[in-house]
């Protein structure tokens with residue numbers, strides 16, 4: 001069958017779609033680029049924001065027209081929205097043939113075959129730990145052959161008061177170290193040089209079921225980084241997103257000492273106000289967060305930081321907002337995903353009093369975005385004269401005479417290639433010019 005997959009949401013969803021496409025291709029199906037030529041339409045959905053759900057529902061609703069023209073067309077919904085809305089979604093969109101929740105994605109090829117054979121409607125929504133290994137080692141259509149996402153945990157035990165993820169993705173489950181190492185080795189053999197480890201709380205890896213951060217001296221995630229660092233041919237390890245409280249000295253030491261772990265950390269802050277952090281049910285204070293950052297900065301002076309921040313959380317005052325703004329300047333993030341809080345039905349924060357008006361959220365959002373632009377431009381300028389080690393990706397999209405690659409700190413670097421250069425290798429580039437988006441330089445010995 002010809003299958004079209006549309007993906008909404010986060011990197012985990014992208015990875016899930018890629019694994020599902022891989023499983024389907026292995027079963028003899030093909031992946032197509034347009035809805036019109038497909039026998040099967042699959043929507044991999046997101047529930048983090050109500051808007052994302054509305055968008056997906058609107059899109060799937062329009063597909064009714066295609067089904068009228070082609071009654072054999074199979075339409076499926078997978079991922080968070082299927083899990084969150086369950087069979088109510090089938091009632092709302094009766095032209096949908098199947099739902100497959102986040103814990104059952106490894107069964108996608110089977111459910112598809114049974115629906116094609118029997119033309120019944122189905123919903124597979126139970127939690128299943130087998131999904132983790134079931135989805136591993138299946139890949140399809142990776143745009144950058146040097147780079148791969150690896151899902152190492154699924155679900156979340158933290159219950160931040162604004163977040164729907166623990167309700168739709170379920171309790172945290174992890175793969176084991178040998179299983180992840182085996183998958184990465186296989187990818188390296190196929191040409192991958194850089195990996196991004198994924199999980200809702202990636203630093204909770206290996207703590208199956210434990211709802212507390214590990215004590216000092218214990219970090220299965222650090223153990224995993226040590227094992228991955230030993231893999232010959234693998235050049236770089238990145239990860240997203242870790243929950244700050246899981247950073248003990250063992251993990252900080254692994255990040256600081258393992259040469260393949262990149263010097264760029266995405267560390268979600270959410271708010272710089274302790275009062276708001278408490279209401280968010282985040283289990284750290286601004287001071288504790290800053291202690292982690294300072295420890296990392298003192299061990300890794302060239303470390304860059306990015307984050308997630310929510311503005312306009314219920315009852316956020318000007319003072320709370322300024323605490324966030326101030327902390328962002330102190331950490332000196334070079335990138336941030338700034339979200340205007342929007343209530344998510346089914347979460348405690350949606351019922352909180354003192355929702356902040358939209359105009360105030362917008363104003364605060366704009367202020368943080370402006371700060372961010374000023375900071376990242378300055379930081380890029382400060383890198384003029386430095387030498388950056390880049391993973392060579394090949395000809396740059398804008399000017400194929402120049403090549404590009406990413407530095408360990410995640411900055412894009414553009415340079416003039418040398419004939420002996422190999423895609424996937426590492427090169428040292430001396431930076432002589434910087435813009436907001438990129439660094440420009442020449443190879444140095």
Ligand code: SF4
Pocket residue numbers: 156157158159160163164165166200201243
């Ligand atoms: S840590 Fe908090 S924000 Fe992140 S997925 Fe878990 S509940 Fe959601």
